[in-house]
Amino acid sequence: MNLRKYLKIYKKFLHTSLASELEYKTNILVDLITAILSLAGSIFLLSIFFQNNGYIGGWKFEQALIIQAIYTILNGITNTWFNPNLTEIVKHIREGTLDFVLLKPIDSQFFISLKKINPSGFLEIMLGFLLSFFCIRINQINLNLSFLTLSLITISCSICILYSLWFFISTTTIWFVKTWNAIEVLRSFLYIGRFPLNSFSFSLRIFFSVFIPIAFITTIPSEVFLGVSQLWKIVLEIIVATVFLITSRKFWLFALKFYSSASS
Amino acid sequence: MLEYRVEIALWAISGIIPFFMLNIWTNNNLNESINISDVLLSRYFLCAFFVRQFSVVWVVFSFEEDSLMGKVSPYLIQPLNPFFRYFAQHLAEQITRLPFALIIAFFFFIFNQESIWIPNLGILLLSIVSTFFSFFIQFLMQSIVACLCFWTEKASSIERLLFIPTLFLSGLLAPVVSFPEYVKSWIYFTPFPYLIDFPANLLSGNETNISGGLSMQILWIFLLFPLFKKIWSEGTKKYTAMGS
Numbered sequence: 001m002n003l004r005k006y007l008k009i010y011k012k013f014l015h016t017s018l019a020s021e022l023e024y025k026t027n028i029l030v031d032l033i034t035a036i037l038s039l040a041g042s043i044f045l046l047s048i049f050f051q052n053n054g055y056i057g058g059w060k061f062e063q064a065l066i067i068q069a070i071y072t073i074l075n076g077i078t079n080t081w082f083n084p085n086l087t088e089i090v091k092h093i094r095e096g097t098l099d100f101v102l103l104k105p106i107d108s109q110f111f112i113s114l115k116k117i118n119p120s121g122f123l124e125i126m127l128g129f130l131l132s133f134f135c136i137r138i139n140q141i142n143l144n145l146s147f148l149t150l151s152l153i154t155i156s157c158s159i160c161i162l163y164s165l166w167f168f169i170s171t172t173t174i175w176f177v178k179t180w181n182a183i184e185v186l187r188s189f190l191y192i193g194r195f196p197l198n199s200f201s202f203s204l205r206i207f208f209s210v211f212i213p214i215a216f217i218t219t220i221p222s223e224v225f226l227g228v229s230q231l232w233k234i235v236l237e238i239i240v241a242t243v244f245l246i247t248s249r250k251f252w253l254f255a256l257k258f259y260s261s262a263s264s
Numbered sequence: 265m266l267e268y269r270v271e272i273a274l275w276a277i278s279g280i281i282p283f284f285m286l287n288i289w290t291n292n293n294l295n296e297s298i299n300i301s302d303v304l305l306s307r308y309f310l311c312a313f314f315v316r317q318f319s320v321v322w323v324v325f326s327f328e329e330d331s332l333m334g335k336v337s338p339y340l341i342q343p344l345n346p347f348f349r350y351f352a353q354h355l356a357e358q359i360t361r362l363p364f365a366l367i368i369a370f371f372f373f374i375f376n377q378e379s380i381w382i383p384n385l386g387i388l389l390l391s392i393v394s395t396f397f398s399f400f401i402q403f404l405m406q407s408i409v410a411c412l413c414f415w416t417e418k419a420s421s422i423e424r425l426l427f428i429p430t431l432f433l434s435g436l437l438a439p440v441v442s443f444p445e446y447v448k449s450w451i452y453f454t455p456f457p458y459l460i461d462f463p464a465n466l467l468s469g470n471e472t473n474i475s476g477g478l479s480m481q482i483l484w485i486f487l488l489f490p491l492f493k494k495i496w497s498e499g500t501k502k503y504t505a506m507g508s
Contacts, residue, residue: 027418034425041432044447048438049288052297056288181274188278201291204284 009106010114017084017117031120035127039072042194049199057198064196066135066222070155071194073128074217077159078166080121085113086170090180093173098259109252113167132225141225154221154234157241161217162190164244167252174255193218216240272357276364279316282309283372285437298442300470305439306379307468310372311391312436315463317365318358319399323350324423327410340500347407347496354403383467390474391467397481398459402430404488405455411492414499429454435461439470455484 021028046068050061059067089112092098101108136143169182176182189212197205197219209215216237223229286309289295295305327350330336339346373380383391409426413419431437433447433456440451440461451457458481465472 024418026416027421030421030425034421034428037425037428041428044432045437048442048444049292049294051442051444053292053294056292056294176270181271181278184278185274188281191281192284195288199288199292200284201287204287 006106006110013115014117017115018119021117021119028120032123035124039068039127039131042068057196059196059198062135062138063226066132066139066225067196067218068194069128069132069135070218070221072131073125073155074158074162076121076124076128078162079124080118081114082163082166084116084118086166087183088112088116089170090173108256109249135225139226141227147227150224150234151221154224154237157237158217158221160241161213161244164248165212167248171252171255174259190214213240272360273364276317276361276368279313280368282312282316282436285309300439300441303379304468304470306376307381308439308464308470310369310379311464311468312460313368314365314467315395315398315460316436317361318395319402319459321354321399321402321406323347323354323403324406324410324420326350328413328418328420331413336503340503345496351403381469383469387466387469391463394463394466394478394481397478397485398463401455401481401484401488402459404485404492408488408492408495411495411499414502429456430459433457434459435464458484
């Protein structure tokens, strides 16, 4: 692993994919409006829930907004990196171009995960940050060093878990060839991340923290924001993220053994 | 279509968001404020799931791919509007989706035994008709967006934009009755509540204005159909096949 070489290659990736995406300028504008409307829609839905209730699952409206903010940031990251790249795996396998990826003298997971970038996701990330600054103000959170480091750690762990989930599902393409719909299932489950975990019934809560760790993705970072998270939860999230990352790597290498190119 | 059983099963699973929403509603007793009992609300969301399963439309994505790949040219020569082809595809897939939707409904009833009900035949037929209307309205709306492919390469991003109001205002995530007054005052003039909320209310036995809802659906079909015709004929005039 030569870090400098990989950084250099990544710079080239960024350059080429940005250049090609910026060809569709109106598209980026439409995507921005979509992101804004989608956030407004979720806040509208949340406001319906809070219409006659002060608390949902122990969360106030202002606190639930933090979850929306973190979800928006993570969704932006998904749209910028995970979605354009990992849906490409499906294409590589169907059209047999994965051979060319495997032949290149760089790590195949690196190439497949970071080749493309969709700049309209940046706007969504910025939107999420704006909302989170707003939340910090209305919830009167005081910014100090430990708060910043903890939230940085938990959010990066969330990103790792999210990446592993996406990568995991895309890797199964090697056996099932078409996994568009599996990705749709993941998307619809991830949608749950917009709401506090405590607002669900006990059995669903278990499901969303053990089988699909959506609980870890948005709820724990939001608790950190509010300063109510226990230390063990943060440690647990770090462990879960590491386990997910390592398994996704192992799973990819394992799956490649089953890959037979188009004509063999 | 039966070749892709797993795919369709996954499609059916990906539509279970209404059940998660139901869980939030009942688990926090939010329905008390809108005067809908637990049982009726769970039926509503089950019906919303069904209506969504049989009214989901993806014509814009198929058409975009075909038009970028240049497959539209041979279709245009045929004496049949290519959208009939997509229409038939959609109908075929809906039929294959029925067994999976029934399996999900079966599991739903195992967990919510008190919400089992049998709608009478008249209501059932009416709600099938209104679900079909809902599908047709969405198909027309998306076909109009798809025709924009003749002018821009990525019509699907416009579709994603249009999907947002469909998602939040159609009643898939929360029944329209629960919406605040300032939204309810204008929402019934838009096509959105007739996509999910109206057929789901009809089927689940919740209070709804049957004749009003159906006539609004028909009205929207009559408004959108000429628009589609118009944009289609404009678009085909604009269309230039690859290489010309």
